[in-house]
Amino acid sequence: MSFRSIRIVLLLCLLGAIAAVTYWERWSVAQWRQPLQVVIYPVNGDGSDEVGRYIAGLSASQFEEIAVFIRKQSERYRLKPLPLPQVILGKEVHVLPPELQGEQRSMWDRLRWSLALRYYVFHNTPFWQSLGRIKLFVIFHQTRDGVPLESSVGLQKGLFGVIHAFADSRQNAQNNVVITHELLHTLGATxxxxxxxxxxxxxxxxxxxxxxxxxxxxxxxxxxxxxxxxxxxxxxxxxxxxxxxxxxxxxxxxx
Ligand SMILES: [Zn+2]
Structure with missing residues (x-):
């Protein structure tokens, strides 16, 4: 086999492995038998000290209402109430996730971006511990009135999402609304x-x-x-x- 075909075979194996892990993760989470586990990884969106201080002061308890909301809402639909989801505060990630560049955003651009994003998740989270957990990268920005944040994404097939939020304790409750929205995207909601x-x-x-x-x-x-x-x-x-x-x-x- 030539070097080129070995490379192609390796790439196909890698893509196959990613697909298999992705499928298994989604299947196991969608059973809703285990408590849902969500890890929030804070990211400093503009590198400022202000956002840095906000991130240093974060605690898992301020995201607890997300877990309570999901469990409470499940009571309206399920005979057996859901076990309380676990929201874990992960370590701060010091690199920003890749952005979808350019105006064109062709299918090829999107594919490249989604692979880059997968690599970002893989690179910045502990692999074995993260299996079956939803990984949410929350990028905090300074509050500036009237400046809208970039839109957040929750990828339906990878159990991860990228969320833009305000580094301001007065915005915590509304940030939790945005985080929950993206979290539900990762579980298949449209x-x-x-x-x-x-x-x-x-x-x-x-x-x-x-x-x-x-x-x-x-x-x-x-x-x-x-x-x-x-x-x-x-x-x-x-x-x-x-x-x-x-x-x-x-x-x-x-x-
Ligand atoms: Zn949405």
Whole structure:
């Protein structure tokens, strides 16, 4: 065999192994038999001391409401309530994850980026310990009014996500809403808002049963906003203002 074909065979073996591990991880988590384990890896988004201090002061307890929310919501759909998910605070990661570059974002760009992201996850987390755990990289930024953060991603096939959040304790509750949204993406949930970020009826509504009526009081977590009118919606302040709707529950195999 030539060097070139050996290289191709090795690459195919590597891709096959990644696919097998990915499949097994997703299958085992989707059974919901073990408590869901989520590790949050903080990343300093701008290298500033301000964000550094915020990260140094993080504790697992400020993410606990994510676990409580998931368990509580599961009671609406499952006969047996879910064991309380475990939210673990991982070590700070000192490298930023690869970004999807360029305007084109062709299929090839996306494939390269998703492989680079997988390598990033592999490189920055303990391999054996991380199997079957959801790995969320939360990139903290300084709060600047009116400057929107880059959009977060939760990859449905790799049990990991990249989340942009504000390094400000007043934003902790809303950060937890964003983290939970991306966490549910990694479990197979899809977005439930339209191109204008408006929740889609009925799946993106917290109370879809009485028809499309406004204003709604709560947000469906995968719609991400509380619809106030057909054209207006606001971010919920915290997870208490969110629910997991029946479509999302179905997608994450709660039925
Ligand atoms: Zn989303």
């Amino acid at each position: 977005d439930k808002y339209d191109a204008g970020l408006q929740p889609v009826y009925p799946d993106g509504f917290a109370e879809p049963d009485d028809g499309e009526h406004y204003p709604q009081k709560q947000a469906e977590i995968m719609a991400g906003r509380i619809p106030l009118s057909a054209q207006q919606a606001v971010m919920p302040a915290n997870l208490a203002a969110c629910v997991i709707g029946s479509k999302t529950a179905y997608e994450i195999q709660w039925r």
